[in-house]
Amino acid sequence: xxxxxxxxxxxxAKLETLLKSLNTEQKKAxxxxxxxxxxxxxxxSGKTRVITFRIAYIINKENCAPNQILALTFTNKAANEMxxxxxxxxxxxxxRGLWIGTFHSNFARLLRQHADRLGFTSDYTIYDADDSKNxxxxxxxxLGIATDVLAxxxxxxxxxxxxxxxxxxxxxxxxxxxFISEKTAEVFYKYNERLQKNNALDFDDLLIKPIKLFNEHPxxxxxxxxxxxxxxxxxxxxxxxxQYIVAKMLAGQHRNICVVGDDAQSIYSWRGxxxxxxxxxxxxxxxATICRLEENYRCTKTILKVANTVISNNKxxxxxxxxTSNETGEPVTLFEATDERxxxxxVAMAIRERKLSSGNQNSDFAIFYRTNAQSRALEDALRFxxxxxxxxxxxxxxxxxxxxxxxxxxxxxxxxxxxxxxxRIINFPxxxxxxxxxxxxxxxxxEEGFSLYEAICxxxxxxxxxxxxxxxxxxxxxxxxxxxIAQQHTAYEVVAELLRKTRLLEILxxxxxxxxxxxxxxxxxxxxxxxxxCDKSAEDPSLNAFLQSASLATDQDNADANGNQVTLxxxxxxKGLEFPVVFVTGLEERxxxxxxxxxxxxxxxxxxxYVALTRAEKKLYVSFAKSxxxxxQSFPAKRSRFIEELDGGSVVTEGGKLLDEIRLQDxxxxxxxYDDSEYTSRSNFSDRAQSRRVAPAASRQTSLTSSSAKKSxxxxxxxxQHKIFGTGKVMAVxxxxxxxxxxxxxxxxxxxxxxxxxxxxxxxx
DNA sequence: CTCATTAACGTTTTT
DNA sequence: CGTTAATGAG
Numbered sequence: 001x002x003x004x005x006x007x008x009x010x011x012x013a014k015l016e017t018l019l020k021s022l023n024t025e026q027k028k029a030x031x032x033x034x035x036x037x038x039x040x041x042x043x044x045s046g047k048t049r050v051i052t053f054r055i056a057y058i059i060n061k062e063n064c065a066p067n068q069i070l071a072l073t074f075t076n077k078a079a080n081e082m083x084x085x086x087x088x089x090x091x092x093x094x095x096r097g098l099w100i101g102t103f104h105s106n107f108a109r110l111l112r113q114h115a116d117r118l119g120f121t122s123d124y125t126i127y128d129a130d131d132s133k134n135x136x137x138x139x140x141x142x143l144g145i146a147t148d149v150l151a152x153x154x155x156x157x158x159x160x161x162x163x164x165x166x167x168x169x170x171x172x173x174x175x176x177x178x179f180i181s182e183k184t185a186e187v188f189y190k191y192n193e194r195l196q197k198n199n200a201l202d203f204d205d206l207l208i209k210p211i212k213l214f215n216e217h218p219x220x221x222x223x224x225x226x227x228x229x230x231x232x233x234x235x236x237x238x239x240x241x242x243q244y245i246v247a248k249m250l251a252g253q254h255r256n257i258c259v260v261g262d263d264a265q266s267i268y269s270w271r272g273x274x275x276x277x278x279x280x281x282x283x284x285x286x287x288a289t290i291c292r293l294e295e296n297y298r299c300t301k302t303i304l305k306v307a308n309t310v311i312s313n314n315k316x317x318x319x320x321x322x323x324t325s326n327e328t329g330e331p332v333t334l335f336e337a338t339d340e341r342x343x344x345x346x347v348a349m350a351i352r353e354r355k356l357s358s359g360n361q362n363s364d365f366a367i368f369y370r371t372n373a374q375s376r377a378l379e380d381a382l383r384f385x386x387x388x389x390x391x392x393x394x395x396x397x398x399x400x401x402x403x404x405x406x407x408x409x410x411x412x413x414x415x416x417x418x419x420x421x422x423x424r425i426i427n428f429p430x431x432x433x434x435x436x437x438x439x440x441x442x443x444x445x446x447e448e449g450f451s452l453y454e455a456i457c458x459x460x461x462x463x464x465x466x467x468x469x470x471x472x473x474x475x476x477x478x479x480x481x482x483x484x485i486a487q488q489h490t491a492y493e494v495v496a497e498l499l500r501k502t503r504l505l506e507i508l509x510x511x512x513x514x515x516x517x518x519x520x521x522x523x524x525x526x527x528x529x530x531x532x533x534c535d536k537s538a539e540d541p542s543l544n545a546f547l548q549s550a551s552l553a554t555d556q557d558n559a560d561a562n563g564n565q566v567t568l569x570x571x572x573x574x575k576g577l578e579f580p581v582v583f584v585t586g587l588e589e590r591x592x593x594x595x596x597x598x599x600x601x602x603x604x605x606x607x608x609x610y611v612a613l614t615r616a617e618k619k620l621y622v623s624f625a626k627s628x629x630x631x632x633q634s635f636p637a638k639r640s641r642f643i644e645e646l647d648g649g650s651v652v653t654e655g656g657k658l659l660d661e662i663r664l665q666d667x668x669x670x671x672x673x674y675d676d677s678e679y680t681s682r683s684n685f686s687d688r689a690q691s692r693r694v695a696p697a698a699s700r701q702t703s704l705t706s707s708s709a710k711k712s713x714x715x716x717x718x719x720x721q722h723k724i725f726g727t728g729k730v731m732a733v734x735x736x737x738x739x740x741x742x743x744x745x746x747x748x749x750x751x752x753x754x755x756x757x758x759x760x761x762x763x764x765x
Numbered sequence: 766c767t768c769a770t771t772a773a774c775g776t777t778t779t780t
Numbered sequence: 781c782g783t784t785a786a787t788g789a790g
Contacts, residue, residue: 203780267778268778270778271779571778572778608778630781768788770786770789771787772785774782774783775783
């Protein structure tokens with residue numbers, strides 16, 4: 001606690017010591033509290049330290065109450081970490097009232113207080129991406145459009161993007177020029193209508209509804225403008241237009257807005273993030289102070305050099321040079337493997353070796369990949385080698401059926417307008433209300449002008465089967481009872497009572513299958529979450545607060561680093577983290593980079609690669625496989641162009657040769673082998689166990705007509721190009737040698753059987 | 766109406 | 781390949 005003169009003096013001394021530990025730019029960033037500030041924080045430049053010091057500094061030196069500071073982060077985890085680090089400086093309880101959290105959670109909270117102004121109640125439900133998708137799908141179906149004409153996924157993406165850019169359904173409709181976009185706009189309109197009717201907001205609404213609120217009620221805006229004397233935004237390069245606008249509105253009064261970011265680490269444009277926000281900060285705030293944190297404290301010289309070389313291939317970037325006074329360190333190691341299983345094996349072996357030779361422990365290692373699906377092979381290899389690991393991401397806890405079901409109950413208890421949740425629970429656990437009965441009830445509701453739930457409550461008044469009526473009555477009683485409990489008890493008690501009354505745990509226990517047991521455990525864990533939540537947030541342990549936190553929680557958040565385990569995660573999830581030893585896997589064209597055709601996307605992939613590389617403190621491994629399973633089939637893979645962008649003087653292969661030497665060799669070879677574009681072959685660069693190779697890597701333009709390689713070069717599942725039929729997929733390969741015939745399915749031309757020798761096909765990927 | 770088997774589908778990345 | 785939505789028997 002901070003009280004007493006002595007403590008105050010001690011604290012001041014502590015702050016002075018901390019300030020002295022900062023470099024000049026960092027110090028400037030902390031001490032410039034007034035006016036707009038932009039902190040360009042390179043990877044590993046002590047950004048979190050600067051932000052937390054700055055908050056502590058403002059509270060202490062500027063004598064600012066914590067509840068007058070708004071700190072916006074990208075993840076809950078970052079927010080929690082910053083909060084606890086401020087408390088480390090100023091003492092336990094010193095951050096009470098501080099508005100620190102994600103945009104989404106801070107504004108969800110703000111909206112709860114003013115929901116009535118927007119036609120919602122404070123018990124509004126937050127729909128996650130899945131919920132939105134289901135709703136969109138439903139609306140498309142109701143419009144009588146097939147979901148393969150109007151793909152729910154695509155529509156959701158467009159709607160979300162529109163919301164992020166503050167485009168209304170009406171505007172979208174005006175700009176629509178074809179059937180698809182017209183219908184998308186219509187779905188958009190109906191979707192919003194439905195959200196309103198259900199008293200629900202989606203993730204994007206949490207950002208754009210505050211803007212609407214502030215525009216329609218200037219007095220509310222004025223209140224928050226006055227209140228938030230200091231605003232800080234982390235990961236500013238990843239903010240979207242809506243976030244940009246709302247931040248600008250809130251900073252309008254005091255103009256003490258401090259944004260922190262690194263354009264080189266912008267990796268969320270697919271989610272609507274606009275790099276222009278950070279690039280154009282000075283246009284909005286001409287008087288802004290710019291701080292450049294360019295000294296890296298994390299990586300070795302070698303790692304930093306490799307990362308800098310890679311990112312220099314990007315055209316769009318702010319000028320900056322990241323440097324370090326750390327040691328040179330070990331070279332980067334490049335692994336080449338025949339397939340993803342051997343790649344994983346090599347990673348596991350390297351971890352085992354390093355634990356013996358370099359004294360590393362499991363928690364020192366992180367393995368990164370581009371897509372979640374890649375974790376499987378890695379997990380298998382680690383398990384096989386007895387290495388403890390932990391996977392982040394993948395199927396989220398909150399996306400599991402049993403959890404979504406229980407959450408649906410909780411939502412409905414609070415918000416009886418939430419019809420989506422009602423539909424989910426009306427027959428869960430099974431109480432004999434099937435499709436037919438439901439249809440009946442829906443019809444009644446429409447006829448009588450009631451909501452579905454009202455119709456259910458009035459079941460006795462209609463001509464329905466007795467069994468159904470009693471089932472519906474029981475359901476209503478259940479809901480009413482729980483609703484009453486929720487009024488005066490904590491979220492934990494509501495969840496416990498819900499589980500008791502529905503006897504869900506018993507049912508699962510009696511089933512006693514592996515799957516039922518897993519679900520049982522998940523429900524128990526959920527109950528634990530509820531208990532923890534209530535313990536932790538004693539100020540507001542209400543069901544409402546718990547649901548809000550649960551809706552916005554992600555798996556990243558419970559990333560408790562305790563336990564000596566290797567970390568597996570996507571690179572997106574790895575942002576902001578650091579590990580002594582890092583493996584970046586799957587460096588293959590069309591995996592990483594995923595889509596190299598679009599130059600802007602390619603640059604983003606490169607930034608992603610840059611993020612991955614700069615997570616490593618001491619040692620970095622980069623790997624790729626020459627074939628990879630996808631949808632249960634093996635596909636040939638080509639090494640990523642990013643590998644060619646690595647600094648050849650800093651990277652060695654398994655054989656210990658510098659990449660530069662190999663490149664030199666290959667350059668000489670290619671003088672004599674013009675046809676061989678793949679320079680991985682025939683050197684000690686290649687895998688020793690060639691006999692087990694599934695299929696040789698097919699390069700983009702390899703012609704299949706040169707006879708000998710024919711049979712082995714073409715395989716089922718490959719995409720090929722034909723002069724007349726266009727691109728097609730190989731369905732079957734028959735015969736061998738010059739008689740080889742293949743069946744190819746061409747889009748447009750249908751399935752064709754071709755004699756390979758004459759077909760003159762080109763492998764596309 | 767429920768449970769089982771079968772068909773279709775998909776992979777970026779996440780608040 | 782693994783998961784989930786759709787179909788059909790009991």
